[in-house]
Amino acid sequence: MRTTINKSRALPAVAALGVALAGCSAVQGSESDVVDYWLWDANQLPAYQECAEAFQAESGTEVRISQYGWDDYWNKLTAALVAGAGPDVFTDHVARYPEYVTRGALLDLETQPATRDIDASEFHEGLADMWVGPDGGTYGVPKDFDTIALFYDKNLVEEAGLTEEDMQNLTWNPEDGGTYEDVIAHLTVDENGVRGDEEGFDPDNVATYGLGSNGSGSYQGQTEWSHYAYSTGWHHTDEELWATEYQFDEPEIQDTLGWYFGLVDKGYMPPYEMVGEAPDTAQQLGTGQAAIIPNGSWMIRTFASLEGIDLGIATLPAGPVGHPVSMYNGLGDSINAQTDNSAAAAQWVAFLGSDACQTIVGEHAIVFPARPAGTDAAIEAFAEQGIDVTPFTDLVDKGWTSLYPLASHGSRVESIMGPVMDGIYLGQRDVSTLTEVNERVNALFEND
Structure with a gap:
C-alpha cells in the first residue's frame, strides 16, 4: 500500500504494551476460516454484523465480532495484546495507534497481498494519510470520518x-x-x-x-x-x-x-x-x-x-x-501483529474498506463512512429520517477541516x-x- 498511500481521551493503557510484546506468542485460538474482530460502538454493531455476513458469503471466512464499551475496550485490548491473545483485527483510533506502532503491536498492511494495493485516493482526502506511520508502514485502512x-x-x-x-x-x-x-x-x-x-x-x-x-x-x-x-x-x-x-x-x-x-x-x-x-x-x-x-x-x-x-x-x-x-478525524481497522491468521485478517480489513461494506454501514445512518459511496448512502439514509447532515459533510466537501493531531x-x-x-x-x-x-x-x- 505504500505506493498508493502517500504520507471523539486518556491513553495510559497503551504504555503497558512494551512490557511483554517482544516475547509474546501468536494470537491464541485463531483458525484460517475464522477472524476475530473487535469494535467499541454498540450502535455500529448491526452494520458490521451485516458486513461480516456478506464477507463470509463471498470468502467462506467467518468473522466473530466482539463489542465492548469505550473504556473497557482499550483496557481489554491492551491486556490481550500483552498476553498474546488479542483479536485478529480491531477498530483503531489515531490517538492510540502511534504507540501501538512503537510497541510493535500492529501489522504493516503493506506486507499483505490483500491490503498492500488499496488506493488512498478512493477515500476522502487525508483519511488514508493518517494511517501511514513514521516508519513508512501502513497500519490501518480508513473506515469512517467525523466532523x-x-x-x-x-x-x-x-x-x-x-x-x-x-x-x-x-x-x-x-x-x-x-x-x-x-x-x-x-x-x-x-x-x-x-x-x-x-x-x-x-x-x-x-x-x-x-x-x-x-x-x-x-x-x-x-x-x-x-x-x-x-x-x-x-x-x-x-x-x-x-x-x-x-x-x-x-x-x-x-x-x-x-x-x-x-x-x-x-x-x-x-x-x-x-x-x-x-x-x-x-x-x-x-x-x-x-x-x-x-x-x-x-x-x-x-x-x-x-x-x-x-x-x-x-x-x-x-x-x-x-x-x-x-x-x-477518522477511525481505521488494524491487524494485530501477533495474529497467526494474517491472510484472512487482511482480506477482512480490505473488505471493511470496500464500497460494499462501507455502503452497508452508510445505509444504517450511524456514521459517515470513509469512502464517498458510503458517505452518500449515509446522507441519503439520514435524509429519509428527516435529518439534514450537511453541516457535517459540507466541511469536508469545502476543505474546511484540520486533521486530528497525530x-x-x-x-x-x-x-x-x-x-x-x-x-x-x-x-x-x-x-x-x-x-x-x-x-x-x-x-x-x-x-x-
Missing part, C-alpha cells in the same frame, strides 16, 4: 425569539465572541427567567446555559474548543502528521481558551463542578440544561433519539479565517495536559500557564 457541528433545540431557539436562520452563518472571534456569543448569551436563562444579555441576569443561578459543556477537552479539544482555535489559523502542532512540536504557547490558542472558559464566569456555560470529568451532553440538551451542544457526527443518532426536543443542526461559526474549521507520546501528552486543562476550566490556572506546559510537552520529543 463537528452545533446541535440545538429548536424549541428553545423559538422561545428566545430567534429563528433557524439566526443559527446559521454565525461568526466568532476570541475578542468578543462575535454573533455566536450574542446567540449564546440570549439563549442563556437564569432561574428568574432573565436572559444572559438582559439587565439583572444572575450568572450564579442559571436554569438553561446557552452553551453546553463536554469538559475541558484535554490536549485535543475535539468537541470542546478545537474548532474555535482552528478558525484563527492555529493548529495543535507544527506539522499535521507526525509532528514533534506542540503550539500551546501561541497567542491564538491562549486567547481562544481564555474566551472559551471565560463563558463560565459569564454564566453562559456550566462550571466544571456541575458537569464533571465525563459530561453527558445528550442529557444537557434533552433536559433543557443547555441550548447548544457542539459535538461530533458520531452523536447524530443519539441526539436525534432524544424525546421532548426538536433537534436542529447548525454549522460551526466562522472564525477570523473567514469560515468554520472542524477537527477531521504525534507520538500521546499518553504522556495526555497525562501532562489533561490536569492543566481541567485546572483552567476550574479557574485554578491561567491560560498563560500553557507556555511553560508546552515546553514540558515538547521535551518528550527531544530524544526521538
Whole structure:
C-alpha cells in the first residue's frame, strides 16, 4: 500500500504494551476460516454484523465480532495484546495507534497481498494519510470520518425569539465572541427567567446555559474548543502528521481558551463542578440544561433519539479565517501483529474498506463512512429520517477541516495536559500557564 498511500481521551493503557510484546506468542485460538474482530460502538454493531455476513458469503471466512464499551475496550485490548491473545483485527483510533506502532503491536498492511494495493485516493482526502506511520508502514485502512457541528433545540431557539436562520452563518472571534456569543448569551436563562444579555441576569443561578459543556477537552479539544482555535489559523502542532512540536504557547490558542472558559464566569456555560470529568451532553440538551451542544457526527443518532426536543443542526461559526474549521478525524481497522491468521485478517480489513461494506454501514445512518459511496448512502439514509447532515459533510466537501493531531507520546501528552486543562476550566490556572506546559510537552520529543 505504500505506493498508493502517500504520507471523539486518556491513553495510559497503551504504555503497558512494551512490557511483554517482544516475547509474546501468536494470537491464541485463531483458525484460517475464522477472524476475530473487535469494535467499541454498540450502535455500529448491526452494520458490521451485516458486513461480516456478506464477507463470509463471498470468502467462506467467518468473522466473530466482539463489542465492548469505550473504556473497557482499550483496557481489554491492551491486556490481550500483552498476553498474546488479542483479536485478529480491531477498530483503531489515531490517538492510540502511534504507540501501538512503537510497541510493535500492529501489522504493516503493506506486507499483505490483500491490503498492500488499496488506493488512498478512493477515500476522502487525508483519511488514508493518517494511517501511514513514521516508519513508512501502513497500519490501518480508513473506515469512517467525523466532523463537528452545533446541535440545538429548536424549541428553545423559538422561545428566545430567534429563528433557524439566526443559527446559521454565525461568526466568532476570541475578542468578543462575535454573533455566536450574542446567540449564546440570549439563549442563556437564569432561574428568574432573565436572559444572559438582559439587565439583572444572575450568572450564579442559571436554569438553561446557552452553551453546553463536554469538559475541558484535554490536549485535543475535539468537541470542546478545537474548532474555535482552528478558525484563527492555529493548529495543535507544527506539522499535521507526525509532528514533534506542540503550539500551546501561541497567542491564538491562549486567547481562544481564555474566551472559551471565560463563558463560565459569564454564566453562559456550566462550571466544571456541575458537569464533571465525563459530561453527558445528550442529557444537557434533552433536559433543557443547555441550548447548544457542539459535538461530533458520531452523536447524530443519539441526539436525534432524544424525546421532548426538536433537534436542529447548525454549522460551526466562522472564525477570523473567514469560515468554520472542524477537527477531521477518522477511525481505521488494524491487524494485530501477533495474529497467526494474517491472510484472512487482511482480506477482512480490505473488505471493511470496500464500497460494499462501507455502503452497508452508510445505509444504517450511524456514521459517515470513509469512502464517498458510503458517505452518500449515509446522507441519503439520514435524509429519509428527516435529518439534514450537511453541516457535517459540507466541511469536508469545502476543505474546511484540520486533521486530528497525530504525534507520538500521546499518553504522556495526555497525562501532562489533561490536569492543566481541567485546572483552567476550574479557574485554578491561567491560560498563560500553557507556555511553560508546552515546553514540558515538547521535551518528550527531544530524544526521538
